[in-house]
Amino acid sequence: MLDFKSIGKVGTVPDNNVSTIDKDTTLDTKxxxxxxxxxxxxxxxxxxxxxxxxxxxxxxxxxxxxxxxxxxxxxxxxxxxxxxxxxxxxxxxxxxxxxxxxxxxxxxxxxxxxxxxxxxxxxxxxxxxxxxxASMVFQRFALLPHHTVADNVAYGLTIQHIPKNEALESSHRWIDRVGLAGYENHYPDQLSGGMQQRVGLARALATDxxxxxxxxxxxxxxxxxxxxxxxxxxxxxxxxxxxxxxxxxxxxxxxxxxxxxxxxxxxxxxxxxxxxxxxxxxxxxxxxxxxKDINRGRVVEVGSVMDDTKPESGPTIDRFVVVDDALQVLSKAGTKKAIVTENEKPVGSVGLDALIAAVAKPKVGTARSGTYR
Amino acid sequence: MEWLDEFPTLGRQDLRDLKKAIDLSFREFSRAYGDGIETFFDPLLYFLVWLEKLLINTPWPIIIFVVAVLAWIGARSWIVVGGTIACFLVIGYFGMWEDTMATLAIISVATLLCIAVGIPLGILMSRSSRAQAIVTPVLDVMQTIPSFVYLIPIIMLLGIGKVPGLLAVCIYAMPPIVRLTNLGIRLVDKEVLEAAEAFGASDRQKLFGVQIPLALPNIFAGVNQTIMMALAMVVIASMIGVPGLGRPVLRAINNQYLALGLMNGLAIVALAIIFDRVSQKFGARLQKHRESGHGA
The missing domain is CATH 3.40.50.300 (P-loop containing nucleotide triphosphate hydrolases)
Structure with a gap:
């Protein structure tokens, strides 16, 4: 098996320091x-x-x-x-x-x-x-079947007339980054779907x-x-x-x-x-x-369900932590209230009941009754 | 109600005049331009004669060695190489060596000519639907019109000889490679082509980097078919002066020599099988990337 874990951040493991992209950079338009x-x-x-x-x-x-x-x-x-x-x-x-x-x-x-x-x-x-x-990744991979993985990743560069050895050097670097090292000389048809799409991703990234x-x-x-x-x-x-x-x-x-x-x-x-x-x-x-069927606890952040009282003590939770992870923190600490912080400074608090209410499925005005996944 | 019983025809006199007019004008055309057209095809004639002489004058062991090496390069199979050597030995033993060499020469030249004209034509057809609409009916005619019919104008223009024979073979043998080149390029996965486009490939880069490589199996099937059809024309070509295995067959038909006809016929079959196996295995090897089997 490939080592997936070392590549991406693991989103499902609860972690008090869940990193979120800072939200205050200027939002001009690309x-x-x-x-x-x-x-x-x-x-x-x-x-x-x-x-x-x-x-x-x-x-x-x-x-x-x-x-x-x-x-x-x-x-x-x-x-x-x-x-x-x-x-x-x-x-x-x-x-x-x-x-x-x-x-x-x-x-x-x-x-x-x-x-x-x-x-x-x-x-x-x-x-x-x-x-x-602008480079592109396709639903059904759209790799060149007659080229090896290395040549496929280098494709965008060879199109630009970049010398072959230079293109392959960059190709190997990107193959490494998507966790496909060792597969450089395989043909796409010899790879599984997930591996083929890593090639597709590496090909798109290689053009910078x-x-x-x-x-x-x-x-x-x-x-x-x-x-x-x-x-x-x-x-x-x-x-x-x-x-x-x-x-x-x-x-x-x-x-x-x-x-x-x-x-x-x-x-x-x-x-x-x-x-x-x-x-x-x-x-x-x-x-x-x-x-209506979505797991809200993984999306809704503490910041949107907190109130602005600031209790003296209790566990601290960053405001961008999602409700699911906040519930874990509370249950571990064994309390019903936590201090909500932003950049390490307290900005409010959140209670167990508010968190539970946020996770609960809202009434939707349709007859179909969904089940949680 | 005469027109109901009698089909309204042009009238015997008019019809005769029409045919005569066509014949006369073509005759005049061939008188005026025949020499020019013959000169135009001279390089082809020299090449064909050179190749034929080369094949016939080279000592037979060398030819068999070269053929065996080519078979190995193409097929990478000892069975095919062994079969090829055996066939050539038997052909030589039964006294058909020279005729076989002459046939090999004309088949090779005809195939090269068909590839040189047919592949670009197929590419053109694949890129323009209008070109496809024009060329397709022409190919239909080339494939279905009885060969004897186009032998007439060819003989009128160029007389009897190697070049008219070569042209007759090419007319019959060229359609498959044109069709399969066109088809192969049109069948290339649209998504792969779109990906090439999304990465900024030019038309040229798409054609030579994606379309032709991915169409190669079909193009190769076209080459294979062209060789087979060229071999099928060997007897008819010999009627207008092409030397080779066709001549003894013709003689056998005229004199009811069963054994002569059979032996030379089987020699043609042997050549066909060798060409077919070698080119098919070669085509299959171009598809190395299709070997499946998931890693990891």
Whole structure:
């Protein structure tokens, strides 16, 4: 077996010093998606007007034979963060991510990266953009079957005409980083799915692009392997601080790795926010139906359920610790109240009952009764 | 109601005039340009004659050694190499050595010509649906029209000889390699191609780095088919003056020599089997990466 644990941080083990990304860096925008529409059909641009005036996806298909894939999508993606786009199949999320590096041309809209509109680039500029500034990881790996692991990881570099030995040197370094040392000369077909996707990840990282586009990158993997891959990604992100656009249909995955989440439904954004904001204030019934089965204790942080009384003594818990871990601390200490701190300074307190209430499943106005996973 | 009983035809006189006009104009065309076209194909003729002489004049043990080495390089199998040596020894023992060498020469040149023209044509077809729409019916005609029919204009243009024979073989043998090159490139996994594009590969890098390497098994199947079809044309080509194993077969047909026909026919079969096994094993080895078996 490979040594997964040494690579990623382990998110499930309770730890009082659970590190969280500092939340107070300036949040300017790395990638901005503005008023993006995508309509498939014989004359899409003629249909934009109708859609802007509110024609529904169904009407557009039935009356005009055009498929509405994306409707007025606006997302500002801050640098060095993981932006998750979540949606069920058919919601247009894979279409959306392909607009960022223009594998798909939009019908109208803007994609602004570092202040530059990607859609105005000519073929050469676009190629340079894809080579140096945005790399991609694919759902079904999309490795070159006739190249070895080492050559696959070096692919983005050889495309740039970087000398072979230099490219391979960097390739070996990245293979090492994703825990595949020793597999350099294997062919992709000789590897398991999880290992193939490590190759895919290493290939994307090898170009040193600041933006990483991940299209359902872990969706084709077994649940356990998926968790491993999430750990690897989070571990790498702690050091590399890429701007990551991550597509998934799996809410657990979205909540686990996303700094920000946008929920896509039928090609339109229904809610944007941090995992906590979405869990605590779902925008509509669609979203609340989505999150009703989620393990809230792993997402909701102590800071959002504390009160501002400051007791004299008791165990201390950082405000960004999640409720599950806080409960562990309280039960270990054998008390019912803990001091909540921020940067080691007390800012309030939290009681056992408040923590339990935060974990409890809220009533959702739908008939379907879900069970906890 | 005469038109119901009698099919409305052009009329005998008109039809005759039409045919005559076509014949005359083609004859004039061949008179005017025949020499020019012949000169155009001269390099091909020199190459073919050179190769044929080389094969015939080289002492037989050397030829068998070279053939065995080529078979080993292609197939990496002692069975194939042993079978090849045995076949050539038997062919020589039964007095068919020279004819076999002549056939080898024309098959080699025809195959090289088909590859040189067919693969670029297939690539063009795979990149443009319009090119595909134009070339496909032409390939259909090339494959289905009876060979004797296109022998007529070829003979009118170039007379009887090696070059017209070579062209006849190529017309018949080229379609598979064009088709399979086109098909192979079109079948390349769209996701892999998309990945290449996402990493900023140029059209050239996509073609030579991804599409052609991944289409190689199909392209190779095309080469294999082209060789087989070229061998099938050996007898017909010998009708218009191509030397080789086809000539004794023709003689056997005319004189009802069963043994002569059978022996030379079997020699063609032996060549076909050798070519087929060697090229198929070589094609399979190009697929080394397909060997499955998970690590760890």
């Amino acid at each position: 990638v901005a998606i503005r008023n993006l529409y995508k309509i498939f059909g014989s004359n899409p641009s003629a249909m934009v007007d109708r859609v802007e005036k509110g024609m529904s996806k169904k009407d557009l298909l039935e009356k005009h034979g055009h498929v509405l894939a994306l409707t007025d999508v606006n997302i500002d993606i801050p640098p060095r963060r993981i932006q998750v786009i979540m949606g069920l199949s058919g919601s247009g999320k894979s279409t959306l991510i392909r607009h960022v590096n223009r594998l798909i041309e939009p019908t109208t809209g803007e994609i602004v990266v570092d202040g530059q509109n990607v859609l105005e680039m000519n073929q050469n500029e676009l190629r340079e953009f894809r080579r140096h500034r 692009a600041e933006i990483l586009l991940m299209d359902e990158a872990f969706s084709a993997l077994d649940p356990l392997i998926r968790t491993d891959m999430q750990d690897i990604l989070l571990g790498l992100q702690d050091e590399l601080h890429k701007t990551i656009l991550f597509i998934t249909h799996d809410l657990d995955e979205a909540l686990r790795i996303g700094d920000n989440i946008a929920i896509l439904r039928d090609g339109a954004i229904v809610q944007k926010g941090t995992p906590q904001e979405i869990i605590l204030n779902p925008a509509d019934e669609y979203v609340s139906d989505f999150i």
